[in-house]
Amino acid sequence: MEKVDLVVRIGGESGEGIIVAGEILTLACARASFEVYTYRAYPAEVRGGHSMFQMRTANVPIFSAGDLVDILVALNQEAYDRHYSVVRKGGVLVYDPKSVQPHDRDDLILYPCPLEDMALNQVQAIQTKNVVTIGVLAQLFSIPQDKLEEVIREKFGSKGSQILEKDLLALKVGMEFARQNIQKKENLKLGRAEGRNRIVISGNAAVALGAIFAGCRFFSGYPITPATDILEILMKEMPRVGGISIQVEDEISALAMAIGASFAGKKAMTATSGPGLSLMSELIGFASMAEIPVVIVDVQRGGPATGMPTKMEQADLFHAVFSSHGDCPRIVIAPTNVEDCFYQTIKGFNLAERTQLPVIILSDQSLSQRYETIAIPEFNSIQIEERSIVTIEELAQGYQRYRITDSGLMPMGIPGKPGAYIARGLEHDGEGIPSYDQGVHQAMTEKRFRKLDLALMDNDFTLRWGNPQSEVGIISWGSTEGAVREATNQLKERGKEPDVLYIKLLSPLPRKQVEEFLKNKRKVLVPEVNYSGQLSHLLRAYFLFDPIPLNLAGGRPFAGYEILKKIEEVL
């Protein structure tokens, strides 16, 4: 079968339906059995400002949204000015000559289309310009019309038959225009791929459904970009599995309610972004002190303060690992791609129950809002861990909720059943009675920290690939995985493949695996999308070596070539 690997970027004014158009294209391609991987950049405001959606679609595995663009759709001059330089030589520009004047250049194939006129005059609805555009693309690049129509019906069906009819008409108008008026000057095309057992899902949806699959039956949250989808999905779907979701007054309440629900016996979660995590800090300490399992998702965005709400950054690592006053053990997990969001969220719930500690899952804007095709999970092989609940026998033997044990763990009592105890934020003894005795504080702190070892029982918290003999390594975390894979694939072709380690458990760090990796390394590059080099700091502190940081202050993910360039420098 012929290899297909197409990168399409659509740019224009925020509010023109660019993200919706991108999503329709993405879902249609995925349903035509192609791999998809998307990236979006948009302003925090609902209207005004520049908006961009990029989709890469292929019939081979892909690990990023692509560095160079094959097809650029520019809906206004700004979109052209911003993006024409990333179009590869011989690539295509689709544009409306009424609002875009491209340079006179011969390395781009120009397809001018009166997109606005078609929407206005033929469809008689200017807001369908985005769908007219999809129609043009569908005809030019053989994107299956039946799949597009199917997705449009699902997306607009609930908005009433008139709107749906207009959108279906817009698709036909765009296709018809391209068929009659555009002489194709390249041979980019999609067609159909071989059927495969895939689903298409965003990072946020993967987290939300991972939570449900793990047994989460209580969610509380407060809307915040870019985590809001998790709230919206769970408000809708949680009742379908018999659970409860609630939108509350602030992030403090969100975590407090989740902790209350967990105390009452339900697996519980909240989801937020950096500003919300800041508000939750004190309660993270409470959950750690009172030993109440709870899962907190932080979809990182550009910070500090309000920062850049719609932009990508990985600068909450310190915050996740160290926030809350006092000595405060917690688990921090970072998934590396959309599929991993599903599995690491399940893992997060397992570890929360296993350690009775708060678990923070670090996603980020680029990971959360992009779509990827992923393999359908093998549901039966996924392990779900349940809470250890005090038994009648244990009660008869004089149960103490916080008794000091070798593992640090004691089973929990659940309201409504025997085993009553007081969960406290004050330091307490084995029975939960407040104590300010130094010896008690020492022993209880040790006991709470000891539970972190229970997380290290698993050995799947690192991901390693590349050449283990190489003295040059890359250690990284989170969604930089895609760009690093693109770079290492190219290095492999050149016979210069480094060794790569992704750390998915950031608290506690998987010491054994990291030490094993470092054994033969001369140079270790640590790329991360933050200014301060947060993982570099942690590695230096815990493993006493000097990593070579590669930092981007945020705003967007790394491109593969940036990693490649740095590695070649290091080599």
Place this chain on the structure above:
Amino acid sequence: MAHTVSDYKGKLKPTWCPGCGNFGVLTALLNAFTRLDLEPDNIAVVSGIGCSSRLPGFLSTYGVHSLHGRALPIGQGIKLANPKVEVIVVGGDGDAFAIGGGHFPHAARRNIDLAYIVMNNRIYGLTKGQVAPTSDVSFRTVSSPYGNFEEPINPVAFAISVGATFVARGFSAKVDQLTDLIVAAIAHQGFAFLDVISPCVTFNKVHTYKYFQERVTPLPPDYQPDDPVRAVEMAKVMQDVIYTGIFFRKEKATYQDWISKILEGVKPATPEELVLSQR
């Protein structure tokens, strides 16, 4: 076998100052549990931080002694997750109206079925005598050395205005009436708020037992607790007379009622089906 007061008492003796108003509240709460014959394992008493928030520790029931100001959302989480549990949230006026004030209106307007008992001493006791959101204008404390000039919150009027469906005031020195009020608050279906005058004998030398004994009066016998405007008027009488009793009561669907309707109405799905529908 019916339960007795000792079934709800914990091992710890209260750490409050001798004469503290909170003793009366604890006694009334134990009486109320006994009268309602609740199962101790089926009660969760949630508190924040402050002298009064020590209360759960003196019980044998489930409890959460949480963070300053966060008792209400934790209590709501418990009730939503496990509706069969009787949730009582307790704490002081600082917890309720200063640091935790942002949670109060939302708990009230959700009408989540729990009882919230605020022990109101018009001062910060645990931190040794600072001005509180319920302190009178001109009240001098270590943190208001020139006199307080912020208008006090009237808890009863506040609760009515934000939509609480049961609002009452009691006095910790009148344990029998307080027991009746706590029983009614727990029995009420929805968000029940109880403002309890609970004097601080150590730091508040103005609002003493004597001060309240001279003023506290039950609401008139012909008073009907069905008119929120009238209720607020009566609540705001604070000078020579301070009324106690049920100011306002209203039947209204609880948050749980709405949830039950949603749960009955939705098309059930398995987690697997939800994952497979992503395409």
